Amino acid sequence: MPQRSPNLILRPTTEADLEFVIAAERHPDNRSFIGQWSQQEHVNACADPDHRHSILHAVPDQSSLQPTDNFAEPLRVGYLILQGMNDPHLNLQIRRIVVTEKGQGYGRKALQLAKQIAFEQCSIHRLWLDVKTHNPRARALYESEGFVYEGTLRECIKVGDRFESLAVLSILREEYSATR
Numbered sequence: 125m126p127q128r129s130p131n132l133i134l135r136p137t138t139e140a141d142l143e144f145v146i147a148a149e150r151h152p153d154n155r156s157f158i159g160q161w162s163q164q165e166h167v168n169a170c171a172d173p174d175h176r177h178s179i180l181h182a183v184p185d186q187s188s189l190q191p192t193d194n195f196a197e198p199l200r201v202g203y204l205i206l207q208g209m210n211d212p213h214l215n216l217q218i219r220r221i222v223v224t225e226k227g228q229g230y231g232r233k234a235l236q237l238a239k240q241i242a243f244e245q246c247s248i249h250r251l252w253l254d255v256k257t258h259n260p261r262a263r264a265l266y267e268s269e270g271f272v273y274e275g276t277l278r279e280c281i282k283v284g285d286r287f288e289s290l291a292v293l294s295i296l297r298e299e300y301s302a303t304r
């Protein structure tokens with residue numbers, strides 16, 4: 125039974141997580157929607173104070189735990205990269221979000237946590253992202269979480285012999301505050 129409002133925490137990505145991160149990034153369900161980084165690019169992002177590279181870590185509902193559950197097993201359900209923690213214009217980008225256990229509410233919860241980091245823990249003014257125009261599922265999720273469409277960067281990414289477009293969406297601090 126999918127948990128529609130799951131408990132989710134963000135914790136810093138470590139070197140031990142990179143195999144999981146790269147497998148998720150390369151997975152056929154995800155790769156056409158997101159950028160592809162080398163292991164070194166992820167290592168660099170983890171070490172860079174301007175980035176926040178996090179594992180989405182599901183926290184089981186205590187009441188649903190069975191005696192046979194393996195508590196040592198990490199419940200990694202995706203990762204999230206924020207970029208712009210030190211941006212002088214107070215703009216923070218959701219650089220990448222990937223959920224490996226789809227359709228259980230983790231993506232929505234991760235976005236809500238990203239908004240909390242931006243607007244409650246930090247003094248960010250504008251939280252933004254871009255999404256490929258052939259990714260209506262992600263775009264619908266962003267719009268339902270208050271992100272506003274700003275425009276399209278037309279055919280800005282070359283993929284083989286064709287070009288893809290990116291829609292830019294953002295939410296401003298005052299828009300976030302109005303929903304609290």
Ligand SMILES: CC(C)(COP(=O)(O)OP(=O)(O)OC[C@H]1O[C@@H](n2cnc3c(N)ncnc32)[C@H](O)[C@@H]1OP(=O)(O)O)[C@@H](O)C(=O)NCCC(=O)NCCS
Binds near residue numbers: 223225227229255256
């Ligand atoms: C986009 C993504 C992050 C969403 O995460 P998720 O955990 O699967 O999404 P959620 O379960 O939180 O669902 C959020 C919304 O997505 C939509 N959704 C869920 N399953 C869907 C499906 N099978 N088809 C279409 N829309 C769907 C629904 O609108 C849902 O809203 P609801 O809560 O009202 O039902 C995830 O699917 C993913 O990693 N996709 C591949 C990588 C990617 O596209 N990243 C974003 C790049 S910009």
